[in-house]
Amino acid sequence: MIAGILDxxxxxxxxxxxxxxxxxxxxxxxxxxxxxxxxCYPDEDVITMAAEACMGIVKxxxxxxxxxxxxxxxxxxxxxxxxELASTLTTFLGISKAYTLNLGYSIRSGxxxxxxxxxxxxxxxxxxxxxxxxxxxxxxxxxxxxxAGCGAAVFVVQGKTDDVVAVIEEFAAESYEVLxxxxxxxxxxxPRSMEVRAYNTKMFREITSKCIKNLLNKxxxxxxxxxxxxxxxxxxxxxxxxxxxxxxxxxxxKVCMPMISNIIGDCxxxxxxxxxxxxxxxxxxxEKILLASYGYGGGCDALSISVTERASDLQNRKxxxxxxxxxxxxxxxxxxxxxxxxxx
Amino acid sequence: xxxxxxxxxxxxxxFGEYPEKTYPQLFAEAFWEAIESVDKGIDPKAIxxxxxxxxGSGGSQLGNLSCAITGDLNIVPIPAVRVxxxxxxxxxxxxxxxxxxxxxLYDVVLVGGxxxxxxxxxxxxxxxxxxxxxxxWERLAGTTFPGMYALIATRHMEQYGTKPEHLxxxxxxxxxxxxxxxxAQFRRRIDVETALKSPMVAGPLRLxxxxxxxxxxxxxxxxxxxxxxxxxxxxxYVLGLGAATDYIAVYEREDxxxxxxxxxxxxxxxxxxxxxxxxxxLAEVHDCFTIAEIxxxxxxxxxxxxxxGKLIEEGQTYIGGKIPVNVSGGLKAKGHPIGATxxxxxxxxFKQLRNEAKxxxxxxxxxxxxxxxxxxxxxxxCVVHIFGSRR
Amino acid sequence: MAYIPVPMYWGRIPEKYRLIGYRCKKCSTINFPxxxxxxxxxxxxxxxxxxLSWRGKVYSYSIIAAGGxxxxxxxxxxxxxxxxxxxxxxxxxxxxxxxxxECKPEEVRIGMEVEATLRKIYEDEGVIRYGIKFKxxxxxx
Numbered sequence: 001m002i003a004g005i006l007d008x009x010x011x012x013x014x015x016x017x018x019x020x021x022x023x024x025x026x027x028x029x030x031x032x033x034x035x036x037x038x039x040c041y042p043d044e045d046v047i048t049m050a051a052e053a054c055m056g057i058v059k060x061x062x063x064x065x066x067x068x069x070x071x072x073x074x075x076x077x078x079x080x081x082x083x084e085l086a087s088t089l090t091t092f093l094g095i096s097k098a099y100t101l102n103l104g105y106s107i108r109s110g111x112x113x114x115x116x117x118x119x120x121x122x123x124x125x126x127x128x129x130x131x132x133x134x135x136x137x138x139x140x141x142x143x144x145x146x147x148a149g150c151g152a153a154v155f156v157v158q159g160k161t162d163d164v165v166a167v168i169e170e171f172a173a174e175s176y177e178v179l180x181x182x183x184x185x186x187x188x189x190x191p192r193s194m195e196v197r198a199y200n201t202k203m204f205r206e207i208t209s210k211c212i213k214n215l216l217n218k219x220x221x222x223x224x225x226x227x228x229x230x231x232x233x234x235x236x237x238x239x240x241x242x243x244x245x246x247x248x249x250x251x252x253x254k255v256c257m258p259m260i261s262n263i264i265g266d267c268x269x270x271x272x273x274x275x276x277x278x279x280x281x282x283x284x285x286x287e288k289i290l291l292a293s294y295g296y297g298g299g300c301d302a303l304s305i306s307v308t309e310r311a312s313d314l315q316n317r318k319x320x321x322x323x324x325x326x327x328x329x330x331x332x333x334x335x336x337x338x339x340x341x342x343x344x
Numbered sequence: 345x346x347x348x349x350x351x352x353x354x355x356x357x358x359f360g361e362y363p364e365k366t367y368p369q370l371f372a373e374a375f376w377e378a379i380e381s382v383d384k385g386i387d388p389k390a391i392x393x394x395x396x397x398x399x400g401s402g403g404s405q406l407g408n409l410s411c412a413i414t415g416d417l418n419i420v421p422i423p424a425v426r427v428x429x430x431x432x433x434x435x436x437x438x439x440x441x442x443x444x445x446x447x448x449l450y451d452v453v454l455v456g457g458x459x460x461x462x463x464x465x466x467x468x469x470x471x472x473x474x475x476x477x478x479x480x481w482e483r484l485a486g487t488t489f490p491g492m493y494a495l496i497a498t499r500h501m502e503q504y505g506t507k508p509e510h511l512x513x514x515x516x517x518x519x520x521x522x523x524x525x526x527x528a529q530f531r532r533r534i535d536v537e538t539a540l541k542s543p544m545v546a547g548p549l550r551l552x553x554x555x556x557x558x559x560x561x562x563x564x565x566x567x568x569x570x571x572x573x574x575x576x577x578x579x580x581y582v583l584g585l586g587a588a589t590d591y592i593a594v595y596e597r598e599d600x601x602x603x604x605x606x607x608x609x610x611x612x613x614x615x616x617x618x619x620x621x622x623x624x625x626l627a628e629v630h631d632c633f634t635i636a637e638i639x640x641x642x643x644x645x646x647x648x649x650x651x652x653g654k655l656i657e658e659g660q661t662y663i664g665g666k667i668p669v670n671v672s673g674g675l676k677a678k679g680h681p682i683g684a685t686x687x688x689x690x691x692x693x694f695k696q697l698r699n700e701a702k703x704x705x706x707x708x709x710x711x712x713x714x715x716x717x718x719x720x721x722x723x724x725x726c727v728v729h730i731f732g733s734r735r
Numbered sequence: 736m737a738y739i740p741v742p743m744y745w746g747r748i749p750e751k752y753r754l755i756g757y758r759c760k761k762c763s764t765i766n767f768p769x770x771x772x773x774x775x776x777x778x779x780x781x782x783x784x785x786x787l788s789w790r791g792k793v794y795s796y797s798i799i800a801a802g803g804x805x806x807x808x809x810x811x812x813x814x815x816x817x818x819x820x821x822x823x824x825x826x827x828x829x830x831x832x833x834x835x836x837e838c839k840p841e842e843v844r845i846g847m848e849v850e851a852t853l854r855k856i857y858e859d860e861g862v863i864r865y866g867i868k869f870k871x872x873x874x875x876x
C-alpha cells in the first residue's frame with residue numbers, strides 16, 4: 001500500500017463544439033477518436049479550471065482542503081513558464097504552510113503528480129492535493145488543435161488507508177528517449193510532431209507495455225486481475241491501447257473505452273486522471289483498476305488501484321464526472337474561433 | 345449665508361470638439377467672455393482668488409493646473425486651487441468660491457471649469473471614462489460610466505414601472521432646447537422613435553440616453569453682495585447651497601433608485617434659501633444619462649418618488665409646465681466637458697434670471713428663482729445651489 | 736492613464752479570490768468588501784473573517800455593449816460580444832458588483848440565482864489578475 005484516495009473531482013468547461021461542425025466549416029477534421037470537445041470560455045485557463053475542480057471537493061464537504069499540507073500541480077499549458085503556479089490555488093483555497101510542486105513538460109505529469117504526492121504522504125501523516133489541468137492548443141492545420149479539449153482533475157491523497165474510497169497499491173515507471181513524437185519548444189505557442197507515425201507508435205507500445213509489465217511483476221499479478229484498464233493517451237481512437245493490452249495477454253473489453261476524451265477532447269495531462277475519476281465513479285468495492293499513462297518524449301507511469309468498501313458511497317456522489325460532462329451547451333465554429341483566439 | 349454672495353458675470357464656450365484649442369485657450373475664452381459680460385465693466389485685477397474644476401482628462405496637466413491657468417491669464421500671483429469631484433468639479437469649485445467670499449477673505453472671486461475630453465480616443469479615452477467609479481469593484485466588473493447608471497435604470501424600471509419611452513422623452517426635450525442654444529454641442533432635434541432605435545450602450549441605456557464627451561470651459565465671477573452694484577444693476581444672488589456625499593459605488597447603496605447625495609444636498613439648499621421645491625422657477629439638473637434626470641425630478645422634490653417618468657410624460661418639465669428643466673439642452677444636448685459642467689449650469693441660471701437668454705424660445709418667462717444640480721460620478725458627490733434675482 | 740497597481744489588487748485578494756466577508760465584532764453585520772469603519776454601526780474596523788457562501792441572486796443588471804467596456808476587457812469583449820454586469824445580493828446579505836460570465840444577455844433576470852467562480856479578470860503586462868465572477872448555476876445539487 002502506498003496511499004489512499006480520500007476524494008476526487010473533475011471540471012470540464014460547459015461549452016462544446018461538434019466535430020461535424022468543424023468538418024463542415026473548415027472543410028476537414030484532422031483528428032481521430034473525437035466526436036465533440038470542450039472549449040474554455042475566454043476567461044478560463046488551467047488555473048481557473050483547477051480552482052473549479054477543487055470547488056467540487058469543497059462543495060461535497062468530505063475533505064476540508066484547508067487541512068491539506070502539500071499541493072502537486074501538473075500542467076503543460078500554463079500561461080507562465082516561470083512563476084510559482086500553485087500559489088494562486090493555495091491562496092484561493094486558504095491552504096497555509098503548504099509544500100507545493102509545479103510539474104509539467106509532458107502529458108504524463110498528471111499521473112507523475114499523483115505518484116509523487118502518494119510517496120510524499122506515505123512518509124508524513126499529512127494530506128496532499130493532486131491537480132492536473134490542461135488546455136492543449138495548436139493551429140487549425142494541426143491534428144493537435146482538432147482533437148484538443150480542456151479539463152482538470154483533482155485528487156486528495158493521504159498515507160493512512162482508512163476511510164478512503166480507493167487505495168494506490170503500487171506504481172511503476174519507465175523512461176526512454178523518444179525523439180520528435182510530440183514536443184513544444186520554449187517561446188513557441190504550438191506543439192509539433194515530426195509525424196513519423198510508425199516510430200511514434202512503436203515507442204508508445206514498447207515503453208507502455210514494459211511499464212505495465214514492471215508493475216505486474218512488482219505485484220506478482222496477472223493483467224486479468226484487473227477489472228478496468230486505462231491506457232492513456234487514446235492514440236488513434238484507442239486502438240493502440242487495446243493492442244498493448246492484448247499483447248500482454250489482457251482482454252481488450254476491460255480497456256476503458258471510450259475514454260471520455262472522445263466527448264471532451266484531449267485534455268493533456270488531465271486526461272488520465274479524468275478517466276480514472278470516471279472509472280471510479282461507477283466501480284464496485286473490491287474492483288481493481290490499472291492506469292497507464294504515457295508521456296511524449298518518452299516515459300510512462302503505471303498505477304495499480306484497488307477500490308474499497310467505502311466506494312459504495314461513490315454511487316450517490318454529488319457532482320460526478322457525468323454531471324460535468326452532461327451539462328453542456330454547443331457553440332458553432334465561429335464562436336469556437338473567437339473563444340480560442342484563433343483568428344489572429 | 346443666504347444672499348451674501350452674488351454672481352456678476354459669466355462666460356461659456358460653445359461645447360463640442362476643438363482639437364485646435366488647448367485647455368488654457370478654452371478656459372481663457374470663457375474667462376474673457378465672463379469679464380466682458382460684467383455690465384459696468386471689471387478689471388481682471390479685481391479678482392482675488394480662482395477656483396477651477398477639472399477632472400484632468402487626458403492627463404496632460406494633472407499637477408498644478410491652477411497656476412498653469414493663472415500664469416496663462418497673467419493673473420499671478422493671486423491664489424488658485426484645482427477642485428476635483430468628478431463631474432461635479434466646478435459645482436464644488438463654485439461652492440468653495442462663494443464660501444471664500446462669504447467668509448470675508450476675498451471680495452471678488454473667479455470660479456470655473458475646463459475639460460478636454462476629445463483629445464484622447466479609443467482605449468486611452470476609455471480609461472478616463474471609468475475613473476469616477478469604484479476602481480476595484482465597479483471597473484473590474486467590466487463597466488465604465490454608462491453601466492453604473494444602467495444598473496440604476498434597470499432597478500428603477502423594475503420598482504416603478506419606468507419605461508424606455510420615458511428615458512427617450514428626456515432626450516427629446518433636451519435636444520429640443522439644445523437646438524436653439526448656440527453653446528450646445530448638438531443642434532438637431534430628435535424624436536422618441538429615433539432615440540428608441542439607437543444602438544445599445546449599456547442596456548437599457550442606448551446611445552441617445554447618454555451625454556457626449558466634450559471639450560469646453562465655463563467661468564463665473566462672484567463677489568460680496570454689498571459691492572455687487574459696482575459691477576451690475578442686476579446681480580444674481582446665491583440664496584442657498586447644499587452639498588453631500590454618498591457611497592462611491594452604486595452597489596454599496598441601500599436603495600439604488602435614489603441619489604441620496606442629491607436628496608441631502610437639496611434639502612440643505614432649500615433650508616438655507618427658505619423655500620420649497622415648488623418655489624423653483626427653473627432648474628439645470630445633472631442629466632449625464634436620461635435616467636439621471638428622472639431621478640433628479642424625484643430627488644430634488646419636484647415630484648414623488650417613482651413618478652419621474654410621469655412628470656416627463658405629462659410635459660411638466662418643458663417651459664409652461666410645472667418646472668422647466670434643462671432649457672439649456674442639459675448635459676445631453678449641450679454637452680458635458682466634465683470639469684466645466686457645474687459652472688455651465690450657473691451660467692444658464694445667471695442668464696435666465698436676468699431675462700438674457702438670447703434665444704427667446706429658451707427663456708423661462710418671469711424666472712426669479714433658479715436651481716443648479718451637479719453630481720459627481722454615479723452619485724458619490726452632489727452640490728445644489730439656489731439663485732434668486734432678489735436678495 | 737488610469738491604472739490599478741499590483742499592491743492595491745493584491746491587498747484585496749481575500750475578497751477577490753476567496754469571497755471573505757468581515758463580520759463586525761460589535762454589531763455582527765457582515766461587511767463586504769472591507770471598509771475601515773463598519774457599514775452598520777460605524778465602529779472602527781474590528782472584524783472576524785467569514786467565508787461567504789458563493790451563492791446569490793441578481794439585484795440589478797446591465798448588458799454592456801461595444802464601447803461601454805473598460806480597456807481591460809477589450810479582448811474579452813471581442814471574444815464574447817455583449818456581456819452582463821450585475822449587482823448580486825449574496826445569501827448572507829451583502830451586495831457585490833460583478834460580471835456575469837457564461838451568461839447570455841437574454842437569460843438575465845432580476846432574482847436569477849447565480850454562483851461564484853474564479854476566473855481571469857484581466858491581464859496587464861503579462862500578469863493575470865484572477866478574481867471571482869458570478870455565473871448562472873450550472874449543476875443543480
